[in-house]
Amino acid sequence: MHVVKFLRRTFLATAFAATAIGSQAQEYGGTFVYIVQPEPPSLASYLSTSGPIGLVAPKIYDGLFDYDNDLNIVPALAESYEVSDDGKTVTFNLRQGVSWHDGEPFTSADVQFTVMEVLKKVHPRGPNSFREVDSIDTPDEHTAVFNLENPAPYMLRALSGYESPIVPKHLLEGQDPRSADLANNPVGTGAYKFTEWKKGQYVRLDKNENYWREGLPYLDRIVGRFIPDASTRTAAMENGEVMYGAYGAIPNIDAVRLREIDGISVTTDGYSMINPMSLIEFDTTEPPFDNPEIRKAISLALDRSFLIDNIWFGYGKPATSALSSNFAATDLYKAGLPVYAPNANVEEAKAILDAAGFEPDASGVRATAVLDLIPYGEDWRRAGEYMKQALGDVGIELELRYEDVPTWLKRVYADYDFAMNVNYFYQLPDPVLGVHRHYGTDQIRQGTHFVNSSRYSNPELDSLLSAGATEADAGKRSEIYGQIQEILADDMPVVNLFEMEFLTVYNDKIKDHATSALGAYGPFERVWLEQ
Amino acid sequence: MVGFWTRFRRNRSAVLGLLILAFVILIAATAQIIFPEDPFRLAGQAMAPPGESGFLLGSDSLGRDVAAGMAHGAKTSLLIGLLATIVAVTVGVLMGALAGYYGGWIDDLLMRTTEMFQTIPSFIFAILLVAIMKPSIESIVIAIAVVSWPAVARLVRGEFLSLKNREFVQACHTLGMSDIRIMLGEILPNCLSPIIVIGSLMVATAILIESGLAFLGLGDPNIMSWGFQIGAGRTLLRSAWWVCTFPGIAILITVLAINLVGEGLNDALNPRLRERT
Numbered sequence: 001m002h003v004v005k006f007l008r009r010t011f012l013a014t015a016f017a018a019t020a021i022g023s024q025a026q027e028y029g030g031t032f033v034y035i036v037q038p039e040p041p042s043l044a045s046y047l048s049t050s051g052p053i054g055l056v057a058p059k060i061y062d063g064l065f066d067y068d069n070d071l072n073i074v075p076a077l078a079e080s081y082e083v084s085d086d087g088k089t090v091t092f093n094l095r096q097g098v099s100w101h102d103g104e105p106f107t108s109a110d111v112q113f114t115v116m117e118v119l120k121k122v123h124p125r126g127p128n129s130f131r132e133v134d135s136i137d138t139p140d141e142h143t144a145v146f147n148l149e150n151p152a153p154y155m156l157r158a159l160s161g162y163e164s165p166i167v168p169k170h171l172l173e174g175q176d177p178r179s180a181d182l183a184n185n186p187v188g189t190g191a192y193k194f195t196e197w198k199k200g201q202y203v204r205l206d207k208n209e210n211y212w213r214e215g216l217p218y219l220d221r222i223v224g225r226f227i228p229d230a231s232t233r234t235a236a237m238e239n240g241e242v243m244y245g246a247y248g249a250i251p252n253i254d255a256v257r258l259r260e261i262d263g264i265s266v267t268t269d270g271y272s273m274i275n276p277m278s279l280i281e282f283d284t285t286e287p288p289f290d291n292p293e294i295r296k297a298i299s300l301a302l303d304r305s306f307l308i309d310n311i312w313f314g315y316g317k318p319a320t321s322a323l324s325s326n327f328a329a330t331d332l333y334k335a336g337l338p339v340y341a342p343n344a345n346v347e348e349a350k351a352i353l354d355a356a357g358f359e360p361d362a363s364g365v366r367a368t369a370v371l372d373l374i375p376y377g378e379d380w381r382r383a384g385e386y387m388k389q390a391l392g393d394v395g396i397e398l399e400l401r402y403e404d405v406p407t408w409l410k411r412v413y414a415d416y417d418f419a420m421n422v423n424y425f426y427q428l429p430d431p432v433l434g435v436h437r438h439y440g441t442d443q444i445r446q447g448t449h450f451v452n453s454s455r456y457s458n459p460e461l462d463s464l465l466s467a468g469a470t471e472a473d474a475g476k477r478s479e480i481y482g483q484i485q486e487i488l489a490d491d492m493p494v495v496n497l498f499e500m501e502f503l504t505v506y507n508d509k510i511k512d513h514a515t516s517a518l519g520a521y522g523p524f525e526r527v528w529l530e531q
Numbered sequence: 532m533v534g535f536w537t538r539f540r541r542n543r544s545a546v547l548g549l550l551i552l553a554f555v556i557l558i559a560a561t562a563q564i565i566f567p568e569d570p571f572r573l574a575g576q577a578m579a580p581p582g583e584s585g586f587l588l589g590s591d592s593l594g595r596d597v598a599a600g601m602a603h604g605a606k607t608s609l610l611i612g613l614l615a616t617i618v619a620v621t622v623g624v625l626m627g628a629l630a631g632y633y634g635g636w637i638d639d640l641l642m643r644t645t646e647m648f649q650t651i652p653s654f655i656f657a658i659l660l661v662a663i664m665k666p667s668i669e670s671i672v673i674a675i676a677v678v679s680w681p682a683v684a685r686l687v688r689g690e691f692l693s694l695k696n697r698e699f700v701q702a703c704h705t706l707g708m709s710d711i712r713i714m715l716g717e718i719l720p721n722c723l724s725p726i727i728v729i730g731s732l733m734v735a736t737a738i739l740i741e742s743g744l745a746f747l748g749l750g751d752p753n754i755m756s757w758g759f760q761i762g763a764g765r766t767l768l769r770s771a772w773w774v775c776t777f778p779g780i781a782i783l784i785t786v787l788a789i790n791l792v793g794e795g796l797n798d799a800l801n802p803r804l805r806e807r808t
Contacts, residue, residue, distance in 0.1 A: 253766050310577045400752040
C-alpha cells in the first residue's frame with residue numbers, strides 16, 4: 001500500500017516548507033504581473049502543450065497531483081491514491097467539497113470524462129500518458145478507479161495541472177473539445193478565476209475565493225503581459241513594470257546583467273518537470289549520416305562546454321547520455337558512457353572518421369551537409385555558426401539553413417527533407433513520456449511534430465522500450481534503461497548536446513514562486529507579494 | 532574627360548566621398564590578404580574589448596574577430612550593392628526605354644506594372660521576397676533589384692519621352708535607322724548621366740537594404756556581412772558595444788560616401804547645373 005507512505009512524505013514536505021519560510025510571514029493582497037511570451041493561441045491546455053498556454057492555464061485548472069521540486073507527488077484534486085499489487089488498478093480518492101469556478105461541484109465523473117474523452121483523444125501527449133487506461137470506474141462521487149491494460153508507473157508523473165488538466169464535464173459534454181468555447185473562457189477549480197483577455201496586451205485572472213486549499217491564494221490578481229520585443233521585456237523587468245519572466249522571456253545575456261542589480265534575482269529552479277535537452281537529429285536513412293561512426297565523430301568534435309559558456313552564458317550541463325542526468329533521481333540515468341564529452345576531442349573524431357572510410361579530399365573535406373537550425377531565436381543561430389566551424393575542423397563541411405517555424409517543422413517532420421537538424425526536446429519526468437518518442441519504430445509518425453524524425457529503427461531497442469514502459473520494479477527498470485542508453489550511445493541516432501537550463505528572472509518582492517516542480521507552468525497558489 | 536574631372540573636383544565633399552569609397556574598396560579587395568582566415572572562425576577569447584587579446588576592434592560572443600568580419604563584410608556589401616544595381620538598372624532601362632519610345636498601349640502596360648511595384652513599401656516587399664525564397668546571396672540580389680527598378684524605369688521613360696521628338700532623332704528616322712539602333716545608339720547615350728547618378732545612389736540604398744535584411748536575420752547565414760554582424764551583436768549592445776557599433780559606423784560612412792560621390796557625379800554630368808556656384 002502506497003497511501004501511508006505517500007501521506008507521511010507529504011506531511012514531512014509541508015513541515016519542512018513551513019520551517020524554511022517560517023521566518024517571513026506571508027502577506028495577502030496585491031497584483032502579480034508577469035511576462036507571457038509569446039501570446040498564447042488559446043487557453044485550452046487540454047488541447048495543446050504550447051509553452052505560453054502552460055504559463056496561464058495551470059493557474060485556472062488543477063491536476064490530480066502537483067509535484068515538489070524533487071518530483072515527489074503532492075496531493076491536489078486527488079487526496080491519496082492506491083496501486084494494486086499487480087499494478088493494473090489505480091484508485092484515486094478525490095478531494096471533497098471542491099467546486100468549479102461557476103459553482104458546480106467537482107466529482108469523479110469530471111475525472112472520468114477528462115481522461116477518457118478529452119486527454120486520451122485530443123491532447124498531444126495524453127494518448128501516450130494514458131495509453132494503458134482501458135476504463136475508469138466511478139463507484140462514488142469521490143473515487144475514480146483507473147483500470148489499466150498493463151502497469152504504467154510513469155502515468156503517476158503525468159497528472160499535474162499543466163500536463164493533464166481536469167476539465168469540467170458539464171461544459172464540454174456533447175461538444176467537440178477542439179471547438180468548444182471553453183478554450184477562450186476557461187472554467188477550472190484552480191486558485192485563480194479567468195476574468196479578461198485583452199488580445200495583444202494581457203490576460204487577467206482574479207483570486208478564487210472558494211479555493212479548496214484553505215487560506216490560499218495570497219494574491220488578489222495575476223496579470224500575464226504580452227511583450228513581443230525582448231529588449232522591451234528586459235526594460236520592463238528592470239523598471240519593475242513586470243515582476244517575473246520565465247522560459248527565456250529575458251534573454252540570458254540580459255539575465256546575467258540583471259542578476260547584478262539589487263532587487264532582481266535569477267534562478268534555474270522550477271524546471272525539473274520538463275527536462276529540456278538540446279540535440280542534433282540526423283536523417284539516418286541517407287548517406288553520409290546512415291553511418292553511426294560519423295554521428296559519433298560529430299559528438300566528439302563538438303565542444304559542449306563552449307556552447308554552454310559562450311552562447312548560453314554558463315546555463316546548461318553537457319549531456320553525458322541519451323537521458324538527462326536529472327533521471328539519476330529515479331535511478332534511470334547511466335553515467336560513464338563513451339562518446340559524450342564536455343570538451344571537443346578533434347583527434348579522436350578524425351581517427352573515427354578515418355577508420356570509417358571518410359577520407360579527406362584535396363581541400364580536407366570528408367563530407368558535406370546542410371545543417372538546419374531550430375528557428376527559436378538568435379542563440380540557435382550562434383550555435384549553428386559554432387558547429388559549422390567546429391565540424392569544419394574535422395572535415396565535415398556544413399551549410400547553414402535557417403527558416404521560419406512552419407517551414408522548418410514541415411521540412412523535418414513531414415517532408416523528411418533534411419540531413420542534420422539542431423533541436424531541443426522536453427524529456428519530461430519519465431522517459432516513457434519524453435524520450436521514447438524519439439527512438440521507437442512506432443514513433444516514426446510522418447507529419448507529427450517532435451517524434452522520431454531520424455527514422456531510427458532497432459527491434460532490440462523497441463523491445464527494451466516497451467519492457468521499460470511496463471516494468472513496475474524499480475531495480476529492473478533501471479537495468480533496462482541502462483541497456484537502452486548503451487545502445488543509444490553505440491548507435492547515436494541523435495547526438496545529445498546539453499541539458500538546457502531555462503532561467504526565471506524575478507523581482508525579489510515575489511516570494512514562493514518556485515514551490516512546484518512545474519515552476520512557471522505551476523499553479524502559483526502560494527505566491528505572495530511583499531508590499 | 533578632363534572637363535569632367537575638373538568639374539567633379541570642384542565639389543570638395545564629393546572628392547572626400549570618393550576617397551572614403553576608394554578606401555572601402557581597397558579593404559574589400561585585400562580582405563583575403565589582411566585577414567586570410569575565415570571571418571567566421573572562432574579566433575580567441577569571446578567578447579574581448581577593442582585592442583585586447585589581439586583583436587583590433589574586439590571580438591563577438593563566439594570570439595570571432597570583428598575587424599576581420601568587417602573587412603570581409605565590405606566585400607559582401609559592395610558586391611551585393613553593385614550586382615543589385617546592375618540588375619535593377621538593366622531592367623529599369625529596358626522597361627523605361629520601351630515605354631517612353633513606343634508610348635501607347637505598351638507605355639500603359641509597362642507603367643501600370645511599374646506603379647503596381649511602387650505602391651508596395653519597398654523594404655517590406657524585399658523582406659517578403661527573401662522570406663519566400665531561401666535566404667541566400669542570389670535571393671537577396673533579386674529582392675533588392677525587384678524593389679529598385681521602378682525608379683529607374685520612370686526616369687528613363689521621362690528622358691525618352693522628351694528626347695524622342697528632338698530633331699536629331701527625327702533625322703535618324705528619316706535616314707531609315709531601326710528602332711533598336713535609335714534607342715540604343717542615339718537616345719540612350721544622351722540620357723546616360725541621370726542614369727549614372729541614380730545608379731550610384733542606388734548602390735547606397737542596396738547596401739542599406741542588404742544590411743536591414745541581414746539585421747532581421749534574413750541574410751545568407753553562410754556569408755559575413757555588416758548587417759549580419761549588427762544583427763548578431765544587437766543583443767550584446769549593453770555588454771559588448773563594439774560588436775555592432777563598428778559595422779554600424781562602416782555602413783554609415785560607406786553609404787554617406789556613395790551619396791557624396793553621387794552628388795558630385797550629378798554636378799559634373801548634368802549640363803544644366805554645370806555653371807552652378
